[in-house]
Amino acid sequence: MNNDILTEIKVFHFNLHLADNILKWGLSMLDINEELKTKIIGLNEVITRKYSSILDKNFDLRKFLEENIGSILKLEKLTLNELNEIKRKGGIVAVDGSTNRKGGSFPHYIELFQGLAKSTDREVKDVFLTDIYTPLLSQEKNNPLEIIAEEEIDEKNRRLAQIEIKVALESAKRKKPFAIIMDGGLIRYKIYAKDLWKELVDYCILNNVILFGTIKDIKTQIIGEEIKNKNKDVKGLIYDREMLFGTLQYKEMLLIYDELNKKEQSGFSSGFIRSSLSPNVVGIDIIEEQSDLLIDMARLIITLTPENSRGVPLFLDIVDKEVKISDDLIEALLEKYLDRGIYERLFISERDKRNL
Amino acid sequence: MKVLGITTQQEFYVGSKERNFRINEFLVVQDVQGDLIGEVVEAQTFNRYIPLNVYGDFIDASVIESMKALGYDVDEETIYVAKLRLLEEALYPVETGSDVRIPRFSEIKNLMLRTKIEDGLCLGVIRNTDTLYEECEEEYKDLLYTFEEQGLVKQKELPYIMDLKSMHHYPHIGVFGGSGSGKSFGLRVFLEELMQKGIPTIVLDPHYEMDFSDTPEYLKEEKKDFKGSFKCLQVGVHVGVKFEDLSAGDLKNLLDASSPLSDAMNNVVDVLFKNRDSYLSFSNRLQALTEAQEEGSIQRIQQKIDNAKNNDEKEAWEFRKDLFTQYDKTCPYNSVKGILWRLRRLYNEGIFSKDSRDIENYLKDGLLVVIQGSTRILQVYSTYLLNNIYHKRREFKDAQYKKAEAEYFPPFIVVTDEAHNFAPKGYESPSKSILKEISQEGRKYGVFLALATQRPTLLDETITAQLNTKLIFRTVRASDIDTIKEETDITSEEAKRLPYLRTGDVFISSAVVGRTIFARIRAAYTISPHTQNPFDELKMKKDEDDEKLMRIVLDKLPIAEMDILDTIREIEKDEKVSFTIEEFTQKLENLYKKKLIGREETIFGYRYIKL
Numbered sequence: 008m009n010n011d012i013l014t015e016i017k018v019f020h021f022n023l024h025l026a027d028n029i030l031k032w033g034l035s036m037l038d039i040n041e042e043l044k045t046k047i048i049g050l051n052e053v054i055t056r057k058y059s060s061i062l063d064k065n066f067d068l069r070k071f072l073e074e075n076i077g078s079i080l081k082l083e084k085l086t087l088n089e090l091n092e093i094k095r096k097g098g099i100v101a102v103d104g105s106t107n108r109k110g111g112s113f114p115h116y117i118e119l120f121q122g123l124a125k126s127t128d129r130e131v132k133d134v135f136l137t138d139i140y141t142p143l144l145s146q147e148k149n150n151p152l153e154i155i156a157e158e159e160i161d162e163k164n165r166r167l168a169q170i171e172i173k174v175a176l177e178s179a180k181r182k183k184p185f186a187i188i189m190d191g192g193l194i195r196y197k198i199y200a201k202d203l204w205k206e207l208v209d210y211c212i213l214n215n216v217i218l219f220g221t222i223k224d225i226k227t228q229i230i231g232e233e234i235k236n237k238n239k240d241v242k243g244l245i246y247d248r249e250m251l252f253g254t255l256q257y258k259e260m261l262l263i264y265d266e267l268n269k270k271e272q273s274g275f276s277s278g279f280i281r282s283s284l285s286p287n288v289v290g291i292d293i294i295e296e297q298s299d300l301l302i303d304m305a306r307l308i309i310t311l312t313p314e315n316s317r318g319v320p321l322f323l324d325i326v327d328k329e330v331k332i333s334d335d336l337i338e339a340l341l342e343k344y345l346d347r348g349i350y351e352r353l354f355i356s357e358r359d360k361r362n363l
Numbered sequence: 364m365k366v367l368g369i370t371t372q373q374e375f376y377v378g379s380k381e382r383n384f385r386i387n388e389f390l391v392v393q394d395v396q397g398d399l400i401g402e403v404v405e406a407q408t409f410n411r412y413i414p415l416n417v418y419g420d421f422i423d424a425s426v427i428e429s430m431k432a433l434g435y436d437v438d439e440e441t442i443y444v445a446k447l448r449l450l451e452e453a454l455y456p457v458e459t460g461s462d463v464r465i466p467r468f469s470e471i472k473n474l475m476l477r478t479k480i481e482d483g484l485c486l487g488v489i490r491n492t493d494t495l496y497e498e499c500e501e502e503y504k505d506l507l508y509t510f511e512e513q514g515l516v517k518q519k520e521l522p523y524i525m526d527l528k529s530m531h532h533y534p535h536i537g538v539f540g541g542s543g544s545g546k547s548f549g550l551r552v553f554l555e556e557l558m559q560k561g562i563p564t565i566v567l568d569p570h571y572e573m574d575f576s577d578t579p580e581y582l583k584e585e586k587k588d589f590k591g592s593f594k595c596l597q598v599g600v601h602v603g604v605k606f607e608d609l610s611a612g613d614l615k616n617l618l619d620a621s622s623p624l625s626d627a628m629n630n631v632v633d634v635l636f637k638n639r640d641s642y643l644s645f646s647n648r649l650q651a652l653t654e655a656q657e658e659g660s661i662q663r664i665q666q667k668i669d670n671a672k673n674n675d676e677k678e679a680w681e682f683r684k685d686l687f688t689q690y691d692k693t694c695p696y697n698s699v700k701g702i703l704w705r706l707r708r709l710y711n712e713g714i715f716s717k718d719s720r721d722i723e724n725y726l727k728d729g730l731l732v733v734i735q736g737s738t739r740i741l742q743v744y745s746t747y748l749l750n751n752i753y754h755k756r757r758e759f760k761d762a763q764y765k766k767a768e769a770e771y772f773p774p775f776i777v778v779t780d781e782a783h784n785f786a787p788k789g790y791e792s793p794s795k796s797i798l799k800e801i802s803q804e805g806r807k808y809g810v811f812l813a814l815a816t817q818r819p820t821l822l823d824e825t826i827t828a829q830l831n832t833k834l835i836f837r838t839v840r841a842s843d844i845d846t847i848k849e850e851t852d853i854t855s856e857e858a859k860r861l862p863y864l865r866t867g868d869v870f871i872s873s874a875v876v877g878r879t880i881f882a883r884i885r886a887a888y889t890i891s892p893h894t895q896n897p898f899d900e901l902k903m904k905k906d907e908d909d910e911k912l913m914r915i916v917l918d919k920l921p922i923a924e925m926d927i928l929d930t931i932r933e934i935e936k937d938e939k940v941s942f943t944i945e946e947f948t949q950k951l952e953n954l955y956k957k958k959l960i961g962r963e964e965t966i967f968g969y970r971y972i973k974l
Contacts, residue, residue: 328412
């Protein structure tokens with residue numbers, strides 16, 4: 008009852024707001040819309056032109072992929088026996104991290120990091136680690152503006168990568184798992200947390216723990232680069248996710264040829280899987296030493312992914328959900344444990360105070 | 364268990380990862396203000412990984428199975444949430460994050476068991492109190508059985524004991540519930556308890572079901588004998604009205620209950636009825652007057668007198684003439700006819716053939732008296748009876764106040780099913796006025812009502828308002844739920860559950876306790892005589908008939924087709940039962956079909972043989 012009234016009031020206010028705007032801006036608002044419309048139409052044309060050669064119906068992308076990129080395999084889900092075997096050998100640990108940022112622009116903000124390693128083995132407790140960062144306290148600070156942005160991102164990535172590897176190691180040391188799934192491509196750890204990463208890889212190789220990453224958001228351009236090599240007409244950046252959208256069938260995997268992997272010099276073997284009915288693909292990569300296990304891990308991903316989902320294994324979604332700290336909680340924590348003066352002076356942005 | 368979310372002084376949410384909540388259970392909140400006791404009014408479970416989401420990801424069973432195989436059971440991520448309502452409002456809103464625990468028996472004993480067994484009626488168990496049962500005192504254990512899904516079970520929860528003595532302050536009881544909700548069953552248990560306590564009780568039983576002689580199969584070992592504690596009396600057979608004891612007022616009530624009286628008719632009774640009239644003298648008077656009125660004038664009656672063939676006839680007509688001159692002006696013919704017709708109807712139903720003295724004596728002995736009859740007869744008779752005994756009790760009490768001598772008459776309880784027939788809303792009925800009187804002032808005199816109905820909406824509102832304790836069984840009709848909501852302190856959450864209650868589960872809203880208790884009626888010690896399934900009955904009857912026929916036929920077998928007529932004759936001679944050929948052939952064919960006898964073909968046609 009009360010909720011209904013509340014909704015009604017909200018809708019009413021929204022309408023008022025709209026009416027207010029139209030009155031204030033009058034026809035000029037409609038003019039803007041007209042301009043936007045033209046721009047969007049223009050954009051569509053440009054995109055169509057860019058992809059014309061690739062989206063051409065005569066271009067057999069699957070054939071191209073098999074000839075140049077990798078083999079397309081049809082995979083089956085793991086059987087119950089195989090799953091039981093995995094359980095017997097220690098289950099699976101999934102690792103994810105989250106960041107929250109509170110405050111305004113550089114350097115007046117606080118960034119909180121949290122990493123979680125969660126095992127399918129209920130006896131192994133979840134490993135949580137947190138870290139906190141604010142550029143206010145960074146030591147070696149010279150101040151050319153253009154470096155700052157990159158530095159900031161680097162710092163964030165470093166801390167996140169480190170914390171994720173740390174929880175993975177900690178969980179693995181508590182009880183040896185069958186496999187560790189990292190969130191995202193493995194290259195990230197190699198770049199941002201070199202020493203820790205080596206420690207983790209060494210541990211995994213020594214103890215026969217499979218180490219691989221699943222990539223929800225593929226940012227590679229392997230296919231596009233090859234197309235460009237073969238066809239000089241094609242220009243610009245072409246991402247793999249664009250190319251693979253709808254190209255693979257459900258449960259199919261594109262296993263990248265070793266030569267291509269070598270060319271990247273990342274030290275990983277990788278592939279793409281369509282793990283659900285959704286046309287998007289997810290990526291998978293595994294350390295070189297375990298490349299023969301890539302297909303089995305791809306099958307694991309397919310097994311754990313709901314058919315009607317975005318393609319992410321349920322367990323990773325669970326970990327993702329649990330590692331996230333809500334903004335409200337962070338705000339509450341900061342308000343409670345930072346001196347009010349410090350908090351107001353340093354970390355409340357103008358945007359936070361807006362209430363229109 | 365912890366307090367969650369935004370809280371108020373009365374209501375808030377409690378969550379747990381391990382323990383599911385049950386509706387109506389009690390929990391203790393360990394707040395900074397001290398321990399607070401609350402009751403669960405809503406219970407929910409929630410699994411954030413198995414969302415009910417049409418547009419987003421939908422998790423299929425195979426993935427959940429696979430995860431289970433890996434050792435990770437998504438079901439274990441279920442969160443249990445309950446809405447808790449404090450029994451007494453707190454001073455401040457409860458602090459979020461406060462721990463919540465299960466109470467100890469001693470902490471809530473006063474909420475559950477205020478009454479000692481010997482002072483109350485043990486009607487059933489309080490639902491969801493099994494965690495407290497172990498801790499409770501021995502005297503409250505092993506009192507009863509309940510019916511659950513798996514059949515009869517021993518008591519596992521705290522007993523619900525209805526405080527008998529508090530009826531002095533909160534006198535009347537309402538029992539509401541649709542058919543099949545356990546209402547009649549609850550009434551039976553209530554009456555059993557009254558009998559055990561020896562409380563004088565009048566039961567109006569239009570269904571002929573309140574017989575306590577039979578013990579059900581399930582309790583053969585723990586049989587309780589109520590034989591000396593109750594009497595079933597049928598109106599017109601065992602009890603009635605002694606006409607000579609009637610006052611004009613009583614008689615008018617009776618006639619009115621039979622079918623409503625007009626003013627003129629009331630007048631006829633006032634004028635024509637004399638104290639100490641017998642049925643015969645009164646009906647003769649009415650009869651004579653109508654005959655006189657049919658003649659139409661004094662002259663014509665005089666003619667009848669003059670032409671009388673003998674003295675008897677002459678006297679009779681003179682008697683009519685007297686009546687005519689005396690009453691014709693005040694008593695219109697049609698009204699006299701109407702009274703006569705109503706009076707004869709009552710007479711034919713046997714109401715005047717017996718008296719009610721037995722009932723009074725039984726009540727004085729502390730017995731439960733079940734008055735049986737059709738609804739209409741009961742309406743008529745109860746009007747007279749209740750008026751009569753209520754006023755006897757009243758006279759006794761009034762005399763007591765005045766310190767005068769009067770014959771003792773005990774306090775008693777009036778119980779009826781289908782109460783809306785006796786005290787309907789919207790129109791007057793004689794039985795209603797006496798029930799109304801009792802509902803309003805019966806408390807003073809120790810006369811109490813327990814009214815059961817499946818249509819509380821149809822029950823007189825003044826009376827409904829006086830029902831202080833209400834037992835509410837499953838109710839499906841929206842209008843009745845609305846009435847119940849209006850008339851009781853039942854919450855909207857509870858009202859929502861009403862259509863889904865299991866048979867025998869009941870909300871007891873009591874002014875004594877000041878809140879609603881969720882209970883289950885115990886298994887009754889006795890059984891209604893109407894429990895045989897009519898379809899079982901049909902089958903049994905058929906089997907019985909077959910058996911009888913088999914007994915007759917068996918001796919005569921084998922019976923050849925051409926001997927049938929002779930066989931029929933033989934049977935007629937021996938057993939004094941006759942059949943036509945067709946009938947008998949049909950019956951033999953039926954027995955053959957049921958494989959009770961055999962049939963074989965011979966050269967002379969077929970014949971029936973023993974198996």
